[in-house]
Amino acid sequence: MEEEKDQLSRRNFLAIATGAIGGLIGIVMAIPAVAYVVGPALQRRTAENWVRLGPTSKVELGIPTLFKTIIESQTGWIVAEEEISVYVLTEDGREYIALSNICTHLGCRVRWITDQGQYFCPCHNAAFDKTGEVVAGPPPSPLDRYETKVEEDQLYILLGG
Ligand code: FES
Structure with a gap:
């Protein structure tokens, strides 16, 4: 029973860790896309x-x-x-x-x-x-x-x- 509990928590940990890493990769990959869309608005103004x-x-x-x-x-x-x-x-x-x-x-x-x-x-x-x-x-x-x-x-x- 004790061993089963350990396995479950290990499984839970792995699931959470995998989800977190996947989310992190998604965020890192989304940054350039957001920059591409928002970038023109951030261009330094050259007027005057x-x-x-x-x-x-x-x-x-x-x-x-x-x-x-x-x-x-x-x-x-x-x-x-x-x-x-x-x-x-x-x-x-x-x-x-x-x-x-x-x-x-x-x-x-x-x-x-x-x-x-x-x-x-x-x-x-x-x-x-x-x-x-x-x-x-x-x-x-x-x-x-x-x-x-x-x-x-x-x-x-x-x-x-
Ligand atoms: S680039 Fe053709 S004449 Fe100057």
């Missing part, structure tokens, strides 16, 4: 996201100057870092133009060629003028521009929005 590029003193008058910066983006729980490169141009030290270095054709990186006074995209030999307008090649539109602002001699660009 001003990113500091660096000091205005770095920009030579009339010559596009390359700035690089790391930005962080978050989707759900995934945080990713991305380096962005921006050419900044000013003719008078007051008004600034900030251009993406990503070609609007297929996304290669353009670079400023001082001797030619143009941005050059090596992928399909495209050229853009100083202000980012297409002057040669297949790109369908000018280089993307960022809104800029200057605060305490530091340049900022607006991302997202």
